[in-house]
Amino acid sequence: MLTLSPHDLQAVALSLKVAVSATILATPAGIAIAFFLAFGKMRGKAIVEGIINLPLVLPPVVVGYLLLLSFGRNGFIGSLLNRFDIQIIFTLKAAIIASMVVGFPLLVRSIRIGMEAIDPAYFKVARTLGAGWWDSFFTIALPLCSRAIYAGMTLMFARSLGEFGATVILAGNIPGVTQTIPLAIYEYTSTPGGDSMALTLCLVSIVLSFTVLLLSEAVTKRLRKG
Amino acid sequence: MLTLSPHDLQAVALSLKVAVSATILATPAGIAIAFFLAFGKMRGKAIVEGIINLPLVLPPVVVGYLLLLSFGRNGFIGSLLNRFDIQIIFTLKAAIIASMVVGFPLLVRSIRIGMEAIDPAYFKVARTLGAGWWDSFFTIALPLCSRAIYAGMTLMFARSLGEFGATVILAGNIPGVTQTIPLAIYEYTSTPGGDSMALTLCLVSIVLSFTVLLLSEAVTKRLRKG
Amino acid sequence: AEVRISAAASMTNVIHELSAQFVAQHPDVTIVPNFGPSGGLAKQIQQGAPADLYISANTKWMKLLVDEKLIAPGTKAIFAYNSLVFVGQHEKRITALADLPELERIGIGTPTSVPAGQYAAQALRASGLYDQLLKSGKLVMAKDVRQALIYADRGETDGSFVYKTDAMLMTSAKILFEVPQNLYDPVAYPIGLTSSGAANIEAKALYDYIVSPEAKTIIAKHGFSIASH
Amino acid sequence: MELDVHVQKKIGDFHLDCTFSLSASRAGVFGPSGSGKSTLMHLLAGLATADNGHIRLDDQILFDSSRKINKRPEERRIGVVFQHAHLFPHMSVRQNLLYGYSRTARKERKIEPEGLFKVLGVDVLKDRDVTTLSGGERQRVALARTLLTCPRLILMDEPLSGLDEERKFQIIPYLERVFGEYSIPLIFISHSLLEMRMMTEELLVMEQGSITRQLETESFARTTWDTGRKGYINLISLGLSQRHHDLFSYNWGDNCLILTEPGEAPENLFELDAREIILFKRHPEATSARNLLQCKVLQVYMSGNRARVELETGGKSLIAQIVPESVRELGIEKGSEVVAAIKASAFSRIF
Amino acid sequence: MELDVHVQKKIGDFHLDCTFSLSASRAGVFGPSGSGKSTLMHLLAGLATADNGHIRLDDQILFDSSRKINKRPEERRIGVVFQHAHLFPHMSVRQNLLYGYSRTARKERKIEPEGLFKVLGVDVLKDRDVTTLSGGERQRVALARTLLTCPRLILMDEPLSGLDEERKFQIIPYLERVFGEYSIPLIFISHSLLEMRMMTEELLVMEQGSITRQLETESFARTTWDTGRKGYINLISLGLSQRHHDLFSYNWGDNCLILTEPGEAPENLFELDAREIILFKRHPEATSARNLLQCKVLQVYMSGNRARVELETGGKSLIAQIVPESVRELGIEKGSEVVAAIKASAFSRIF
């Protein structure tokens, strides 16, 4: 029961690729937007937050459909990229984009909560010690909310492992190219008798997310110690 | 284009019911578990956290199947509830449970990040002022992470509005009973010319989540003031 | 009284219309539909979800329930058939399976899990094209027929294999050709009364209505055929 | 109060190992920075748990590692005023002030809030947001918050270090009164010997995690007289004064003292540095010193280049600090008679 | 240093409105709790922005509301030591100490870290986790952290209030040396007049958000001599001492002073309370006072029931505080001659 076919292994490798890439690529933007939402004084905050939350509110399939509209051959971004001969849909890039978009609200919320909890006095002290804005941002603000950042990244990673609805639309379900674990699981569950194979893949997902969880705990602890 | 049929209105009402109930019902448990994870000293923390994260890692449809197995006639919980003549599958309860389970990891993470940021000295002061553990928990710990709790509840609410995969399996897609907005959208997309109606429902979802977002911001601000 | 139907999502419109007709004749009956993926519905029934009628887009899931004695003996019946077409943007001069290698991307339901994909693959194999198309990476697998249709409709694929009934949902793509029916098994939609539904007289009445000749005109109106080719 | 403590605790590289019994109702913990004073306080309040040992307050065992007793902080009814105020940021000043009070059984509430607020000057702050308070304001609010719970024992960890001198000495007599009147025992941590002498009777001296000495605060003050920057401080309690030209006279034992400051309260505490007393063999003439007291020498202690002379005058005792050279020149020895000259301005008011 | 400030700011109900120019390189801000000292400091450092006004330091305009100039904190090079240490919790003590230093241009680094660490006693803490430091330890680390950036101006907000007396007076001379040697100007906030007199030359007195007086610290000390608990403190700087029996003698102008304490450093600062000086019309005999100085009265001020007598002796000035009655009795007036008796133990060492 717990054996993985080569086909399954491919799906696992792709899932890992997608989850890792999506998490790493989204984090800088997540931090920037969380910072803006936590400390920004502009008017548009609620609107920005609303837009970021969209992928959470809409069913993933709808999100996938909207992404298809944008990244498709005739879509706004798609036609632009087409000129540079960059193809998004039906490639792994599409899977990564889908995961990024769907996980983004989770990432931003986590980081934002962490940032709001920082005592601004630390920031002040750093400034008077000669650290510029960016310097103190990187040496004070970021490390002080590193727990929250890791928490957000873990959430994003986990969500990417489980992302199905948007991915299947934007990236298609192409074995060896875009078929990640959830897509493979779906395929198994849509076949009578495929349950045990589906379960095996579920276990793999679970083990992966546990590993990341324990890793992020360990990193956080080490960071806390100094 | 922006008119809602009575059938759509029903879906909106059901979605609201589900999202509100799921959020309200899950919050106490979310707070308790977040507290345990933030301050507990037991061994099992990583395991508890892993289990809570499962619904995030697994595709919602799989979560739906697993829930179906538990709440089904022969399932562990289902057979228990059957004795009291409580029927879960294909009822609104099932939709609420599906939303609760899928949104729970988001809720817990948010609250936990907020709790970890509380200076334990406040807790100590409260204890020496005669507040018991529970007393200081409710009067100090909870209010001090109320921002994080609201953030988590907003996430959960939004996720509930968009939840499709687990709901369609556990609750079915029964108009007027379990057909929430995402399920209604699903049905429209299987109908010729249903796209514009689907879009209208998407907009309703977006407006709802914006409203909740602004509301939670307003509450948080008021709380901050005192 | 209540009749609960669990029906494949692709039957949504047909069932809605048939229900309306039936209720017009039996005003005291309420029909509670539940549309979803055939496999999901089968599993719900396995777990004791209340359903009187099961309508599948796939004979395999029906067989599973029959084998588990969840369908009342002798009530399994094929009440509609479908056929495969190839749809795509009109400017492409594609008129037969043999033209497909000229295309870059072809949408098809995942053969292992989507019945429509299975039939399409069968037809392609019969014409000796499947392996060639698969190896050259031209086949874009979709999770269901609906998705293959969207791809074709939006021009993301040069064309897709879909059911004739689904083709009615298109806005810009057109049917380029019908897949010769001799190349694939008949696309059959089975219906069955569940073992609990067998006790429900109204459910039995609705079942009888759906499989009756009366219903066939409505079924045909939605693009299904009423008999095997 | 009977406090019996034996605790051991290891935190990082730091070892705390304290054994002491206290019966004084006002005790102090004195010791250099990092010696473990705050840590000990945490153990007493139940905010940290010792690795080993026991803590007993009156008849109640608060902690006993061998019997696995460890009372919770809120059961101990030990109030703590921390080095930092730690006001609850989500509450108004008023809510902060009444947090403990509203959790105190009605029969235990012995301090009237409004009166306390006035003395501590926090009544005008009540409707403010705590984040807007200045450092001193915060500490006064924290002080009031704890006092209102009327605990069985109050621990104060440098509670006055954020206050200005004026406010500090305005608060001390009130604290004394509160602690005295309602007999709330007190353990006081401070780096100021003067604060200690005013607030405490007994002193625990802490060094590197251990109590190295336990003695009366006055004895400690006397034994450290030759090492500190200041001389020994005579604390002189006087009653109501009477005008004496533009100065004020007080009865002090059989003598009459002339001071520059009036005594309008029934009790007034003045400090007099032992070094400000000049001794004469015979009565000096034409001096600016207003008080010339005939004294008998009770005791003479020599320590290095300083001599402490304990005097008796009119039934009161007085300590003067002079140099050994003078002891020899004036022939001062136990039983000899001298005249102590003290300027009217040498007395300074504590409260 | 030339600091020119005119700032207005409204925070809640509190109005700050300060106008002053400072040229003293060591200035103090003195005022009751809540008067706005910390707020002013924030404005100077650029951590808060005034509603109105300007701030100029030497030739540089740091802030000017009319010209929309507002230099960022890190551009101002103004160091701040806060009331609370605010050590970065995610860094080791060592990283905290060097945070500013590593951001200071090499040519600006005028203080050698290791030497500073020794004096402040933080060298032994370097490998500790900041969360394990005691209150005093934290403040010392914060102090060192800011000093190492060698700023153009240092603002200190009650930096010493968490330190024990001993450590405090051990640090002050070093601070003086650092500030003197590298001529780092200083603005010092404290509630202690003694600290003020040791650290600053000029004083801004702040009340309810405004600077109500600006004067030399010594003048302020003199004008407040009759209101404080202590008398005026003569600060007496002496050189190396010589043994004199078991006491020590120092040259002080043309006189020789006898003290109980040795002076081993080339410079030693002692305080002498004005009230500890007893004046005689004629030379008294057989007294325990070791120092009998022939003085000339320069000035006599009366204030209430106290009299301040400014004396000249051997080219040095000395202030004695006596009572008006004595002034009359001894016939003290400008130009008259008196003998001042001071005990050897009346001098107490500051450093």
Ligand SMILES: Nc1ncnc2c1ncn2[C@@H]1O[C@H](COP(=O)(O)OP(=O)(O)OP(=O)(O)O)[C@@H](O)[C@H]1O
């Ligand atoms: N978690 C810890 N790990 C290592 N050492 C610690 C820890 N907590 C406290 N210490 C050390 O224990 C010692 C005692 O600290 P404590 O706070 O009790 O000192 P204190 O006497 O209150 O000092 P202060 O007068 O400066 O407030 C200090 O040296 C401190 O650094």
Ligand SMILES: Nc1ncnc2c1ncn2[C@@H]1O[C@H](COP(=O)(O)OP(=O)(O)OP(=O)(O)O)[C@@H](O)[C@H]1O
């Ligand atoms: N955000 C705010 N809203 C309202 N009032 C404020 C705010 N911040 C400060 N204040 C008030 O401004 C006044 C000045 O505060 P500040 O901290 O400057 O006083 P301080 O002189 O430093 O006092 P301390 O000696 O106690 O530290 C205080 O009365 C304080 O309560």
Ligand code: MOO
């Ligand atoms: O929902 Mo189906 O089973 O692909 O028609």
Ligand SMILES: [Mg+2]
């Ligand atoms: Mg301490």
Ligand SMILES: [Mg+2]
């Ligand atoms: Mg202040």
